[in-house]
Amino acid sequence: MKGSSDLKKMEDKAGELVALTFEVCEKRLSSARKSLTPPQTALSAAAMNVHHSVETFLAVSRIPDQPEAK
Secondary structure (H helix, E strand, O other): OHHHHHHHHHHHHHHHHHHHHHHHHHHHHHOOOOOOOHHHHHHHHHHHHHHHHHHHHHHHHOOOOOOOOO
16 A cells, blocks of 8 residues: 555654754764753754654554544
8 A cells, every 4th residue: 555655654754854853962962061051952852842743743644534434
C-alpha cells in the first residue's frame, strides 16, 4: 500500500530530523562554559517542541480519513 510506504518514509525522515535537532542542541549545551544562557535554554525547549510536534503529526497521520462503516 503506497500510503503506508509514504508514512514509513516520513517516519524515517522525521526520526532523522529529531536526532539531528537533539545532536545540535547537545553540542551547543556541551560547549557551555558555566551556566546556560537564555539562547541555549531556548534551544533546548525548541528541540523538545520539534520532537513533540513530529510525534503529534505522525500520530494524526495514522488516523483514517473516513470512519469505518459499522
